[in-house]
Amino acid sequence: MEAAHRSSFLREWILTVDHKKIGILYGITSLVFLFLGGLAALVIRTELFWPGQDVVTPDTFNQLFTMHGTIMIFGFVIPMLTGAFANYLVPIMIGARDMAFPRMNALSYWLFLLGGLVLLSSFFIGHMPDIGWTAYPPYSIESKGLGLDLWVTSVHILGLSSILGAINVIVTIFNLRAPGMTFTRMPLFVWSSLVTAFIQLFGVPALGGAVTTLLLDKHAGTIFYDVAAGGDPMLYQHLFWFYSHPAVYVMILPAMGIVSEIIPVFARKPIFGYKAVAYSSVAIGFLGFLVWAHHMFVAGMQLSEGVPFMVTSMIIAVPSAIKVFNWLATLYRGQIEFTTPMLFSALGFVGLFTIGGLSGLYLANVPLDLHLHDTYFVVAHFHYVILGGSLMAILAGVHYWFPKAFGRMYNETLGKWTFALFFIGVNLTFFPMHFMGMLNMPRRYFDYSYDPSLTLLNQLSTIGAYITGLGAILLAVNLVVSAVRGAKASANPWGALTLEWQTSSPPPHENFEEIPVVTWGPYDYGEPEAPRKRLKYGQTIGSRPLSG
């Protein structure tokens, strides 16, 4: 068997239906998109180093931020979390041999690749979309060239990939759990992936519908957004954000899941408040569908119509706060080891996601949004959520599961340098943006000659972007070199309790020699204190772990 697999790259990677290999394919493809999206970001930041026109024309700039946003969201963050991590981890974490529908799983990946290539093809044929990742009509419909057509086609293909992936995750979690793997023994990453899959399943069709109306208006003569004929551009914004706000939770919930896996392992403590962390994911998933119009407070709705959405948007801050407090409490009286994944999770994710969460409160607030909407404050906010949150967790996860996936250790010193560069770079890039927005800089501005005093803030931000870029290069070097030359990894180098660490590194085909019977919780670390006074309130003691 093994020999036959090794004999052919085609058989082993192109025709594979193994969830781990599909996960790795997703991961590598997503990382390539990360670099492409990052390059676009560097050109954008270079242009903004000085006021006036410097390195690109306004039209190229508009195309670049459109490509940057679309690539990072649909080509990197979502497929990395729901494709790479969920694919690799969900089956093995619940003690399954594979996904419920392995061939459909392979189809999801190949559709993702196709969708990504369609988007990239716009660059090669010189028709990059310039419509922003939001593609608001009527601008997007009037936009010349094939940009919109390629963008919509790509979004459709990627959406189909997402829906198939979501169905697979849901069915796998409900049906393929190993004996003893009850819902409350599932690792928290599995919980968050389950909620994420439901969000994708319910949300993506709305996005598909929305972008289809753009194509119909452009080519089939419909009048959804043609005001002269009685259409209304605001319809699109409602449809778009009905998916795209929940999509934010698609980008953050699995990241929270990753962090919830890593912190207990390196603190050698059970996760504090397992149920609170798990159920707050469910709450976020549900509430995420009720906040969309907070993107539209000044879009032409009556202002007071924003009030219910302000309320729901503030409520959704509560489950996020609960998670942050539970992670902090997990560190309390732990035995903390500072590995690269732990640095990315604790200082990176917990520390920076908090900033992104707090700045969200400003934007959820209708009177403040009157000033801050569509400014660089918004750019700062969502980059703190997506880089401070999602990216930090992704990099934590990439380092943490690297030994499992490749059977070799990454270089810890390089890993810590990578963390330092990303941490400094992200903060230097995005913290000044809060001030740009609060002062007077709208987002998607190619030039700020109207107020040259914005120059210093912009230059700090650009320097930060280049530092982040250096971090990305270091990351690539570390991963590529370690995959070939790294020290051999044992089955369980971190001493973790979840099932993926109870099998070899990398795991065999179909994951386990024998399907495990689960008799312990995923985070049963630690030693009970002799007089257990502190455990009086709501305490529970799990059964002893088999190892660890």
Next chain:
Amino acid sequence: MEGSLFLPAALSETAKDVDVLFYILTGIAVVIFLLVWMLLLIFLVRYRRKHPTKQGLRLYGNTRLEIIWTVIPALILVVLGIYSAQMVYALQKPPADAYEIQVTASKWKWEFTYPDGPNGGFTTLNDLRLPADKPILFRITSTDVIHSFWIPELRIKMDAVPGRETRVWVKPLKEEGKFKVLCAEYCGTAHANMVSDALVMKEEHFGKWVASGGKVDPSGQPLDGKQLAQQFGCLACHAIDGRELAGPTWKGIYGTERELVDGSKVKVDDEYLKESIVNPNAKVVKGYAPSMPAYPQLSDAQLQALVDYIKSLK
């Protein structure tokens, strides 16, 4: 009236109210941020693992703590929500005596129409004038794509949506003030150049300005074309004494007929001169490079003043 490190100068009552809310929320956010980072750093340092095999405390949770850190943030948000919601209703309803200005956005300019003045109203281009200490209702629309009408110093923003009239009102403070109107909704190539001047004027100055149809400057003096020509840098390329610089001299140019790069001819009149200022590359005179920057931000009154000045250079 100077702005802080955080926010630009607050030149309206709305701005003052919004800023109070901003600083309250910032206070709350800073406290939470410090709390989280303090605990994070203290725990990371205090509970650092010193022996590789050591385990932490087997502590699965604490219901009372969970309730505390659910309820306290929720209560803070309830208070904040009630305070903000009241403000929303006040912001929404303009006073009955508000002065109405029609704002028309298009790619890539702002037009402001005032309800009175000569001939029952007039329109300015990229030149917004507001009377001090008087409530103003903006009735906003767009002729093409979505734009967004943002005045940072007044803390108001409202999208300009084709086919719809959106509204926002504001009351500038007593003092005079100068600032910019920016477009905050992405609208294509020159999105970042869709900037208009804005000026709060004493009420009597505003009255005179409106009565003249926008033809006098705030102090009541007629616009001076020569001064504008210096201010906008026209004289760097256009001589007024007959010399040929990068552009044609203005001396005696008015009324002549010039040959264009495409061979056609054009008579230098008011219309041609205005077009050449707003959109210089539309009709370039033979022998000159199409290198003049466009000045779409000039108001009609400014354009007319410039043309009158050129006309005067016989």
